[in-house]
Amino acid sequence: MKTIAEINEKIKKGQAVVVTAEEIIDIVREKGLSRAAREVDVVTTGTFGPMCSSGAFLNFGHTRPRIKIGGGRAYLNDVPVYTGIAAVDVFIGATALPDDDPRNRVYPGEFPYGGGHVIEELVAGRDIRLAVSAYGTDCYPRRKLETWINIRDINEAILFNVRNSYQNYNVAVNLSGKTLYTYMGVLKPNLGNANYCSAGQLSPLLKDPYYKTIGIGTKIFLGGGIGYVAWHGTQHNPNVLRGENGLPRRPAGTLAVIGDLKQMSPEFLRGLSMLGYGTSLAVGIGVPIPILSEEILAYTAVSDAEIFAPVVDYAEAYPQGRPEVLAEVSYAQLKSGSITLQGKQVPTASLSSYPKAVEIARTLKSWIEKGEFTLTEPVAPLPGVESGITIRGLKERPVE
Amino acid sequence: MEVSKRIVLRFPRRLIDRPIIYHLVKDYDLEFNILKASITPEQEGLMVLELKGNQDEYDRGIEFLLKTGVQIQSLSQDVTRNDERCTHCGACVTICPSAAFAVDPATRRVIFNDEKCIACGLCIPACPPRAMEVHF
Numbered sequence: 001m002k003t004i005a006e007i008n009e010k011i012k013k014g015q016a017v018v019v020t021a022e023e024i025i026d027i028v029r030e031k032g033l034s035r036a037a038r039e040v041d042v043v044t045t046g047t048f049g050p051m052c053s054s055g056a057f058l059n060f061g062h063t064r065p066r067i068k069i070g071g072g073r074a075y076l077n078d079v080p081v082y083t084g085i086a087a088v089d090v091f092i093g094a095t096a097l098p099d100d101d102p103r104n105r106v107y108p109g110e111f112p113y114g115g116g117h118v119i120e121e122l123v124a125g126r127d128i129r130l131a132v133s134a135y136g137t138d139c140y141p142r143r144k145l146e147t148w149i150n151i152r153d154i155n156e157a158i159l160f161n162v163r164n165s166y167q168n169y170n171v172a173v174n175l176s177g178k179t180l181y182t183y184m185g186v187l188k189p190n191l192g193n194a195n196y197c198s199a200g201q202l203s204p205l206l207k208d209p210y211y212k213t214i215g216i217g218t219k220i221f222l223g224g225g226i227g228y229v230a231w232h233g234t235q236h237n238p239n240v241l242r243g244e245n246g247l248p249r250r251p252a253g254t255l256a257v258i259g260d261l262k263q264m265s266p267e268f269l270r271g272l273s274m275l276g277y278g279t280s281l282a283v284g285i286g287v288p289i290p291i292l293s294e295e296i297l298a299y300t301a302v303s304d305a306e307i308f309a310p311v312v313d314y315a316e317a318y319p320q321g322r323p324e325v326l327a328e329v330s331y332a333q334l335k336s337g338s339i340t341l342q343g344k345q346v347p348t349a350s351l352s353s354y355p356k357a358v359e360i361a362r363t364l365k366s367w368i369e370k371g372e373f374t375l376t377e378p379v380a381p382l383p384g385v386e387s388g389i390t391i392r393g394l395k396e397r398p399v400e
Numbered sequence: 401m402e403v404s405k406r407i408v409l410r411f412p413r414r415l416i417d418r419p420i421i422y423h424l425v426k427d428y429d430l431e432f433n434i435l436k437a438s439i440t441p442e443q444e445g446l447m448v449l450e451l452k453g454n455q456d457e458y459d460r461g462i463e464f465l466l467k468t469g470v471q472i473q474s475l476s477q478d479v480t481r482n483d484e485r486c487t488h489c490g491a492c493v494t495i496c497p498s499a500a501f502a503v504d505p506a507t508r509r510v511i512f513n514d515e516k517c518i519a520c521g522l523c524i525p526a527c528p529p530r531a532m533e534v535h536f
Contacts, residue, residue: 050528186491271529274528347493353490
């Protein structure tokens, strides 16, 4: 029907018809698939939730005399960064914690500040304290460094998240008699609440369930700036149970994404403290889906009532790595405020922000409408069902 | 007219051994429910109270409290949401025991109804971006 090149021509002329993944649902209901497919060029998606496999590569620039941070120790606002690369490159991960944070020794740990917060503060343009101890070499003689840095002044700041934007996710509940503190939030005892974490009908990979348009090289909204899909994300798992509509009914595909942190905004990268668990980073991602066919359009038009998530017990099944699923519920049910489990009405709460997801989808829509953002042709597809990929647990072998 | 309000009382050191709340009941026929009470290291007393009764008597009771030297503040001024930090995820909604948070069904934004807040503080560490603040 249409090609990405044709859609880009329309974007450049300011003539592209762009709607959000929420708006497309009613458009298809009213106009039908074939007419909507002719009229709509791009559907924009969005998601904003905790994504722990996030972090940033930073290059500070060289000091005089030079210092080799690589192989030494370095901290940003007391949060340790990974130094096992070249002289002035480091990686700061979202879950890194200051050495003196008590963790869960005072249970449940509060985790007020960690790598995710450093990334948020960097993006907000605040000064960050860098402290380094190095071992000194003939070519990099300096051993100590303590200075303020600012994202404006350093050479590169690259957000590189190896697993983001999960295609569907568990609904977490607690079957035990004590409160649990998890990455899915505080879970009250005896099915006291059910926490979910997906933008549902706005979520990028749920709107392209077979990765027909989203691939390596796809240009995206990332943290308020522009980023790209770098690879499939870690634990990408296309071969899960799928419904008749093709949608995964379990956590499935994931994306690895990359982008220039200097363009991004703290509105869409937010440091998080998960009580009793640790720190994380909420990441805002929006992916444009070019409407190249009626089939692609049909996938973008599914609504929360047609997307099902598995309910998993985080007291036993999850921590023990057992696959039991207590029930399947739709995102429409989850958003109604309660679900019924084992005869009990269980109140629901979300960890992913739907209002932020809407804002991201609308922002991306306006960028495309204004001709500021054109679409890219993927350079390679993400591994699909045919790849045979499934994720493995760790096979432990005794060490003699 | 019946009124019910949540207020924060601050007792200066010289008042902490006087039965002030007793007078609210005996002289003004007010019903009270203590939501929180503490004495700080500087021996200033703090009490969060839900006070219920006839409007006239409520007003006279408050007047009495003020005359004794107790400082009064509405509870809603003490528990606040930092709207810069709130992402409207909704993690707080099922944590709050008094249903002070609700999701607007149209926008999915989280509404904080400070009139319902009992200042228990459970939402404060449970909020991932730490947007809820208590200022006692």
